[in-house]
Amino acid sequence: MATGLREGMAAIAQRGLMQTQEETLETNKKSNSLYIGIPKEISFQECRIALTPLSVALLVNNGHKVIIESGAGVGANFTDKDYSEQGAQISFSKKDVYDADIIVKIAPPTLEEIGLMHKGQTLISALQIGTLKEANLKALLHKKINALCFEHLRDEGNILSVVRAMGEIVGATSIFIAAEYLSSAFGGKGLMLGGFTGVPPTEIVILGAGTVGEYAARTALSLGAEVKVFDSSIFRLRRLQNNLGSRVFTSVMQPIVLNKAITTCDVVIGAVRSEHGRSPCLVMEETVAKMKPHSVVVDVSIDQGGCFETSEVTNHKDPVFRKHDVIHYCVPNIASRVPRTASYALTNIFAPILVDIGDFGGLMNMVWKRPGIREGLYAYQGHLTNKDLANMYNLPFKDLELLVVSNQ
Numbered sequence: 001m002a003t004g005l006r007e008g009m010a011a012i013a014q015r016g017l018m019q020t021q022e023e024t025l026e027t028n029k030k031s032n033s034l035y036i037g038i039p040k041e042i043s044f045q046e047c048r049i050a051l052t053p054l055s056v057a058l059l060v061n062n063g064h065k066v067i068i069e070s071g072a073g074v075g076a077n078f079t080d081k082d083y084s085e086q087g088a089q090i091s092f093s094k095k096d097v098y099d100a101d102i103i104v105k106i107a108p109p110t111l112e113e114i115g116l117m118h119k120g121q122t123l124i125s126a127l128q129i130g131t132l133k134e135a136n137l138k139a140l141l142h143k144k145i146n147a148l149c150f151e152h153l154r155d156e157g158n159i160l161s162v163v164r165a166m167g168e169i170v171g172a173t174s175i176f177i178a179a180e181y182l183s184s185a186f187g188g189k190g191l192m193l194g195g196f197t198g199v200p201p202t203e204i205v206i207l208g209a210g211t212v213g214e215y216a217a218r219t220a221l222s223l224g225a226e227v228k229v230f231d232s233s234i235f236r237l238r239r240l241q242n243n244l245g246s247r248v249f250t251s252v253m254q255p256i257v258l259n260k261a262i263t264t265c266d267v268v269i270g271a272v273r274s275e276h277g278r279s280p281c282l283v284m285e286e287t288v289a290k291m292k293p294h295s296v297v298v299d300v301s302i303d304q305g306g307c308f309e310t311s312e313v314t315n316h317k318d319p320v321f322r323k324h325d326v327i328h329y330c331v332p333n334i335a336s337r338v339p340r341t342a343s344y345a346l347t348n349i350f351a352p353i354l355v356d357i358g359d360f361g362g363l364m365n366m367v368w369k370r371p372g373i374r375e376g377l378y379a380y381q382g383h384l385t386n387k388d389l390a391n392m393y394n395l396p397f398k399d400l401e402l403l404v405v406s407n408q
Helices: 002-018 053-061 080-084 111-116 135-142 160-181 211-222 236-246 255-264 283-287 301-304 339-360 363-369 387-393 400-406
Strands: 035-037 063-071 087-090 103-104 122-125 145-148 202-208 226-230 249-251 268-271 298-299 320-323 326-329 377-380
Touching: 002 236, 035 211, 035 387, 053 063, 053 320, 053 339, 063 080, 080 087, 080 283, 087 268, 103 111, 103 339, 111 298, 135 387, 160 326, 160 339, 202 211, 202 255, 211 226, 211 236, 211 298, 226 255, 249 255, 255 283, 268 301, 283 326, 298 301, 339 363
Parallel strands: 035 063, 035 103, 063 087, 103 122, 122 145, 202 226, 202 268, 226 249, 268 298, 298 326
Antiparallel strands: 145 377, 320 326
């Protein structure tokens, strides 16, 4: 009987083995674990930070390691505790931070900071061609740093993502700045931007119909101001009208029409950008001298030289000066006036890129598959891959796609 029981159990077991089984497939191993360093910014009045605590949490949850220099987030009102609670390692040593494989920062690195970097490291930062020094560029190439500038990063819609985000913030902020300096608390006329029943609205002239001009107009209209926009391009003016969804006064840069608008308005926002070199000087000193007393000029283009003849570079601690009884606000880095908001905007761009670098198994794998990211890579393994930079400094240029193919 025992023998029969054993035979029966064996038969049941055999039938179980013959049943359909789950197939065991090979799974892709988790992406490369990244070691990301966030140093404290040392550039003058640069208060933004590349990653917020929540973005650090995202990266840590994806298996990456993040080291942050103590105090790096203070300018944007993020404490070391905020970062450590999300899994970041806090270091009091700048050298330890620069030992990371990927350095993410806002301002371009100084020669001193490049000296702390190691061969073959990856750098994500601004490039700022207008102030770039040849010695810094050669130092990056000498150390074979793979350098990615975020000004040239493009998203899936072929939009310069960081430039667009900062333009939106700067455009809106420029109107809030103008509102402050129109008030009597800051020596202005004592005006509000918006009009009320029986009270005419404040008149605002905006030079430039790009992203900054569009968001300046959008903000001014929402506050009830009367807006006039000037630009040299009919295409940009038409695009601005369509994006705003409402009709505003627009005009090309006709000198007579422009000068009349400026001399009768309360606020002028200078938001004209140049693709290469200095921004055009559109408003002469004699026109500024004819403006209403206590009017406000906000020259957003000051980082490219400014579009007012009377503009002079100021800073966040001493932001304004008066000339011909007109208040001039000429701070180059307006986004650092609202560093927390700007940091949130930047981290929304940088965090997904860092996650993708890990998922693709390295920077070059991602660059090869993402043309928008490829455009931002200006130095690769000791080669200069940005043609404009090569021409500017008379340095040899290497085509990035050929370099990537040859190294595969």
